[in-house]
Structure formats: C-alpha cells, structure tokens
Amino acid sequence: MDKEKILQIIKNEVKPAIGCTEPISTAYACAILRETLGQIPQKITLFVSANLAKNAMAVNVPNTQMSGLRIAAAMGCICGKSDFKLEVLKNAKQEDVLKAKELVSIIDLHIKQKVPNLYIEAIGSYEKDSVRVIIEQDHTHISLLEKNQKILIQKNPKPQNISLEIFDTLSLREIYDFACEIEEEKIAFIAQSAQLNSKLSQEGLKKDYGLAIGRTYQKYINQNILQSDLATQILIQTTAASDARMGGAPLPAMTNSGSGNQGITATMPVVVVAKHLNKEDELNRALFLSHLVAIYIHSKLPKLSALCAVTTAGIGSYAGIAWLFSKDFEVISRGICNMIGDISGILCDGASNSCSMKVSTTVQSAFKSLLLALEKSRVSGKEGIVDEEVDKSIQNLCNIASKSMLATDEQILEIMLAKNSL
Numbered sequence: 001m002d003k004e005k006i007l008q009i010i011k012n013e014v015k016p017a018i019g020c021t022e023p024i025s026t027a028y029a030c031a032i033l034r035e036t037l038g039q040i041p042q043k044i045t046l047f048v049s050a051n052l053a054k055n056a057m058a059v060n061v062p063n064t065q066m067s068g069l070r071i072a073a074a075m076g077c078i079c080g081k082s083d084f085k086l087e088v089l090k091n092a093k094q095e096d097v098l099k100a101k102e103l104v105s106i107i108d109l110h111i112k113q114k115v116p117n118l119y120i121e122a123i124g125s126y127e128k129d130s131v132r133v134i135i136e137q138d139h140t141h142i143s144l145l146e147k148n149q150k151i152l153i154q155k156n157p158k159p160q161n162i163s164l165e166i167f168d169t170l171s172l173r174e175i176y177d178f179a180c181e182i183e184e185e186k187i188a189f190i191a192q193s194a195q196l197n198s199k200l201s202q203e204g205l206k207k208d209y210g211l212a213i214g215r216t217y218q219k220y221i222n223q224n225i226l227q228s229d230l231a232t233q234i235l236i237q238t239t240a241a242s243d244a245r246m247g248g249a250p251l252p253a254m255t256n257s258g259s260g261n262q263g264i265t266a267t268m269p270v271v272v273v274a275k276h277l278n279k280e281d282e283l284n285r286a287l288f289l290s291h292l293v294a295i296y297i298h299s300k301l302p303k304l305s306a307l308c309a310v311t312t313a314g315i316g317s318y319a320g321i322a323w324l325f326s327k328d329f330e331v332i333s334r335g336i337c338n339m340i341g342d343i344s345g346i347l348c349d350g351a352s353n354s355c356s357m358k359v360s361t362t363v364q365s366a367f368k369s370l371l372l373a374l375e376k377s378r379v380s381g382k383e384g385i386v387d388e389e390v391d392k393s394i395q396n397l398c399n400i401a402s403k404s405m406l407a408t409d410e411q412i413l414e415i416m417l418a419k420n421s422l
Contacts, residue, residue: 030346031080209247226282290320
C-alpha cells in the first residue's frame with residue numbers, strides 16, 4: 001500500500017468549490033478562454049457531454065439567481081479567475097452578473113456525443129483571434145488549449161478513474177486500518193471540510209435556499225411537532241448545507257470526488273455525531289475515514305453516471321459515524337451492506353434543488369443502518385445485490401452503475417430535454 005499516494009489522492013479529491021461543480025467547471029473553462037484571448041469574446045460556442053449538461057440544467061449559479069451552462073459560461077468570461085480553479089467565481093460582484101446576463105445571448109450550446117462523461121469544449125473569438133479550451137475527465141483538467149490553432153497546452157486525458165489503480169488492489173478492511181493507523185498530523189487538513197461545510201449548513205438555516213428542508217424541519221421542531229434528536233439533527237444540518245449549495249449560496253463547499261453534495265454528505269453527519277457524543281477530539285479521524293471510504297467506492301464508478309453518488313458518499317459518512325460509535329470494523333461492514341440493500345436504486349436526474357431530498361434520504365438510511373448494525377442486524381448475502389462479503393456488495397453496486405445504467409442515463413436526459421431546452 002502506497003500510503004503517501006493515497007493521501008495525495010484524498011487531497012486531490014477533497015477540495016473547495018463555490019457552486020455546483022459542473023456549471024462551475026464550465027465557468028473555469030471560459031475564464032481560461034477569456035484570459036488566453038485577452039478580451040471578452042464576441043462569440044462563444046460550447047460543446048458538452050450529455051452527463052455534464054444533465055448536471056447543469058436546473059442548478060443555480062452563485063449570485064445570479066439563474067441556472068444553466070450559458071450563465072455559468074458568461075460569468076466565467078466576465079469575472080472568472082482560473083487561478084482559483086473551482087472557486088473561479090469567488091470574486092464575482094453584482095455588476096458582473098449584469099454584464100454576464102447581457103453576454104448569454106452570444107453563447108451557442110450543443111451536446112457532443114462519443115466523448116467522456118465529463119467533457120467541456122469552449123470556443124471563443126474576438127475579431128481575428130480565436131481560442132479553444134477542452135476540459136475532460138476531471139473538472140479542472142485542461143487536455144487542450146489552442147490560440148489561433150496553435151497548441152499552447154496538450155495533455156492526454158486523465159484515466160477515467162485516476163485512483164482506480166491504487167484502490168482496486170485494496171479491500172475495505174485495508175482502507176479502514178489505514179485510516180485508523182495514520183498519524184494525526186498527516187490528516188489535519190481534513191478539518192477544513194468540517195469548517196467549510198458547517199458554515200454552508202449555517203447559511204442554509206438562515207435563509208430559504210432551495211427546498212429549505214433543514215429550515216422546514218427546524219420550524220416544526222420549534223412548534224414541538226418534531227423532536228430534536230440525533231437523527232433529526234443529522235438530517236437538518238446536512239440538508240441545510242445542500243439546500244444552500246444548490247440554491248446558489250456564494251460560499252464554498254468542501255467537495256468529495258468532484259461534488260459538493262458528496263462532500264457535504266461525507267462531512268456533516270460525522271460532525272453532528274462527534275459533537276453529540278462529545279468526541280470532537282476524534283472528529284478528524286472519523287472525517288478522514290468517511291471521505292476515504294467515499295473516494296474508495298467512487299473510484300469504481302464513472303465520474304458522472306445515472307447512480308446518485310450521494311449514496312456512495314453516504315456510505316462513507318456511515319463509516320465515519322459508525323467508527324465514532326463503535327471502533328468496530330464489523331459494525332461498519334454490516335451497516336454498509338444495510339445501506340446497499342436500502343438506497344442502491346437512487347437515480348441521478350441532474351443537479352438541482354431536489355439533490356437535498358436525496359441527501360436527506362441517504363443520511364436517514366445511514367443512521368437507520370447504524371442502529372441495526374449495532375444490534376448485529378444486517379441484510380443477508382442471500383438478498384438482492386448484497387453479498388456476505390462487504391467488498392463484493394460494494395462491487396455489485398458499482399457494477400450496476402458502470403455496466404447497466406447507460407440506457408437509464410439516456411432516458412433521464414431525454415425526459416429532461418423534453419422539459420428544458422439547453
């Protein structure tokens with residue numbers, strides 16, 4: 001096991017982003033386009049993969065109160081700074097939004113077939129100059145940058161799952177042991193996930209973002225209709241962060257595997273449980289285990305697919321809270337099988353406010369699975385896609401997403417396009 005390489009993978013996959021990562025990666029591409037062109041383009045053409053389009057149709061771009069790839073691209077051109085990567089729009093001002101709204105009309109948008117699931121090609125021109133940027137396989141991986149047909153950057157696309165070659169040889173038990181044994185100082189960086197995502201959660205409880213699930217539950221607690229127990233607080237604080245994230249709050253989320261909602265789901269239940277159990281001195285290790293397990297599972301999946309990856313992030317979160325409760329790998333193993341038996345069918349129908357509904361379902365499943373696992377109750381290996389061995393259960397789930405959901409993905413996109421034009 002290459003421990004340093006695993007640490008580097010986690011640092012690469014757990015990083016801040018302002019706004020949903022698919023439209024924000026488009027803003028990043030267009031910031032590079034403008035910086036390379038040296039001017040605001042007079043014409044922009046975007047070619048994107050179907051999966052990327054699906055994940056950008058209905059989600060708000062921070063500060064704009066608008067959704068979609070055109071406004072994301074326009075904001076990237078007007079005020080984006082590529083040095084900030086997935087925080088490319090963090091310096092956006094209201095006057096930038098007004099300028100971006102005027103730029104939307106010059107942007108043509110098309111879906112490109114037979115490209116990676118995560119693909120953005122941005123072409124812009126000003127008078128006689130033109131620039132072409134391609135981002136693929138990862139939200140910030142520039143595989144091609146051209147100006148006036150002269151290649152400035154050209155890289156081979158990243159492998160579909162850069163961490164697969166590492167994690168494919170490891171078992172969940174080895175991942176667990178690594179997280180338990182690694183020196184505390186080497187995982188101190190993971191504390192930032194609690195800081196950023198907690199601030200996002202607090203923002204989601206202050207204002208009506210998205211579906212306002214967290215605020216709604218809190219309202220009914222205040223009216224003595226609901227109880228403020230541990231399970232409810234996990235739901236409230238996790239969904240509040242997701243509501244704010246998808247509703248366009250101008251605050252960074254700490255992502256996991258390129259997704260803010262996955263980062264939130266891998267973080268907030270662990271934060272809530274550590275505080276409830278008075279184990280905040282163990283929070284960093286529990287968060288590290290949570291994010292590591294989420295990345296481990298996601299490495300076996302396409303970057304974007306028809307499976308809602310909040311569910312796999314939720315499995316990571318479960319590992320973190322189960323460790324805080326028990327320090328027992330068998331409890332973690334049982335609970336993961338319970339979750340796979342419970343929520344493996346949740347579909348990704350694009351990034352939107354409804355993502356917080358899926359987040360709420362996932363964290364409820366995690367807590368329910370914990371209670372059962374503590375009582376040595378689990379879905380057996382004779383049932384459905386669950387196996388007696390936890391690693392086989394995980395692989396079965398990932399095989400379904402990787403091998404048999406392509407037609408599902410196409411049907412979801414067809415339905416979405418029938419309702420919303422690009």
